[in-house]
Amino acid sequence: MNLDFRVHSDIRFAHTLPSSFYLDPSIFRHSKDRIFRNAWHYAGTLAPLESYRYVPRMLMPGFLDEPVIIVRKQPGKIHAMSNVCTHRGNLLVNSPGNQRVLHCGYHGRCFGLDGTCRSMPAFEEVPDFPSVHDDLKNFQVSSLGPMLFVQLGESGYLTPVIQDIRQRMVGYDFDGLTAMPALNQEFEIEAHWALYVDNYLEGFHVPFVHPGLNASLDMEAYAYETHAFHNLQLGFGKDGDELIVPDGSSPKQGKHVIAYYWWIWPNIMLNCYSWGVSLNIVNPIGPKRTLIQFETFLFDPADQGRFLQSGIVQTEIEDEEIVLQVQKGIQSSAYDRGRYSPVHEKCVHHFHQLIARAMNEGPERETDLNFV
Ligand code: FES
Numbered sequence: 001m002n003l004d005f006r007v008h009s010d011i012r013f014a015h016t017l018p019s020s021f022y023l024d025p026s027i028f029r030h031s032k033d034r035i036f037r038n039a040w041h042y043a044g045t046l047a048p049l050e051s052y053r054y055v056p057r058m059l060m061p062g063f064l065d066e067p068v069i070i071v072r073k074q075p076g077k078i079h080a081m082s083n084v085c086t087h088r089g090n091l092l093v094n095s096p097g098n099q100r101v102l103h104c105g106y107h108g109r110c111f112g113l114d115g116t117c118r119s120m121p122a123f124e125e126v127p128d129f130p131s132v133h134d135d136l137k138n139f140q141v142s143s144l145g146p147m148l149f150v151q152l153g154e155s156g157y158l159t160p161v162i163q164d165i166r167q168r169m170v171g172y173d174f175d176g177l178t179a180m181p182a183l184n185q186e187f188e189i190e191a192h193w194a195l196y197v198d199n200y201l202e203g204f205h206v207p208f209v210h211p212g213l214n215a216s217l218d219m220e221a222y223a224y225e226t227h228a229f230h231n232l233q234l235g236f237g238k239d240g241d242e243l244i245v246p247d248g249s250s251p252k253q254g255k256h257v258i259a260y261y262w263w264i265w266p267n268i269m270l271n272c273y274s275w276g277v278s279l280n281i282v283n284p285i286g287p288k289r290t291l292i293q294f295e296t297f298l299f300d301p302a303d304q305g306r307f308l309q310s311g312i313v314q315t316e317i318e319d320e321e322i323v324l325q326v327q328k329g330i331q332s333s334a335y336d337r338g339r340y341s342p343v344h345e346k347c348v349h350h351f352h353q354l355i356a357r358a359m360n361e362g363p364e365r366e367t368d369l370n371f372v
């Protein structure tokens with residue numbers, strides 16, 4: 001199995017990822033540890049924590065299956081910890097609750113809401129018990145308005161990403177968004193998760209694939225920006241369209257931004273419109289199976305009209321059709337890698353470089369082969 005992926009740092013000379021990345025089941029298995037285990041994950045909304053002290057959540061169900069507990073320490077103070085009892089691995093919490101101490105339902109081990117192991121029946125003779133090794137593991141959390149994110153590893157990359165988003169969109173009231181679970185949808189497709197992301201990261205295909213969206217965007221003005229772990233596509237409208245927020249740092253200053261399409265490594269898509277946010281999470285299930293979660297957040301929960309007229313579902317259907325065709329195409333022995341358009345495919349190139357780096361820098365291989 002070849003895990004030595006190389007994507008040239010100069011887009012003009014670069015080739016796309018080889019088909020094996022999308023097709024080889026063993027590479028898919030490696031991507032779980034190398035890409036997703038250390039990534040930030042969407043962990044649902046903060047709304048239930050207005051009524052409960054803690055809620056259990058499963059991160060990436062069907063793939064990572066990481067059970068966590070989200071705890072509200074005090075208003076506005078959230079933390080996350082493992083939902084796995086440190087005795088023999090039972091799941092501690094199965095439903096939201098308000099108790100101040102968590103009791104494991106298997107043999108009665110007790111934990112504080114900060115994760116500290118407090119006590120356990122029949123352990124009096126065990127020396128050095130409880131110790132820090134008996135505490136629940138803590139995880140980093142971050143939030144943007146009502147959206148909560150959790151990180152299982154050490155990387156702190158989401159904090160600067162969220163700072164950048166807030167700075168770029170000063171005046172966009174993320175904290176005024178309301179989660180609208182009734183408007184959420186899931187789409188399951190028979191394709192590799194990264195093909196879906198590749199397609200999202202360029203507007204190149206809009207005139208070819210999305211006639212409706214194409215009519216509402218000024219594709220001459222469409223712009224791309226890449227940063228360390230996130231990138232941005234700016235969708236500009238036509239004269240007279242509703243402006244989201246003034247975009248002070250855009251090279252097309254003065255034009256009307258009608259959509260900010262933020263992508264955050266590796267699978268988070270935050271689409272910001274004048275009516276609110278459509279958050280898309282791309283969940284790998286298998287090498288050829290992906291579940292895309294669409295969550296909706298509105299500024300005005302009573303006004304669903306503009307969301308319903310946004311054409312999001314039609315665009316999704318068109319995207320799925322093309323991604324399914326590409327999934328079939330890359331299985332051909334006649335195709336392996338392509339080239340990038342330096343004008344339109346900067347963000348795809350950025351994504352592929354991050355994949356190459358993550359896949360090459362696994363625990364078995366410390367040398368830096370990235371961006372060659
Ligand atoms: S597994 Fe929790 S007390 Fe035994």
Ligand SMILES: [Fe+2]
Binds near residue numbers: 199205206315
């Ligand atoms: Fe699309």
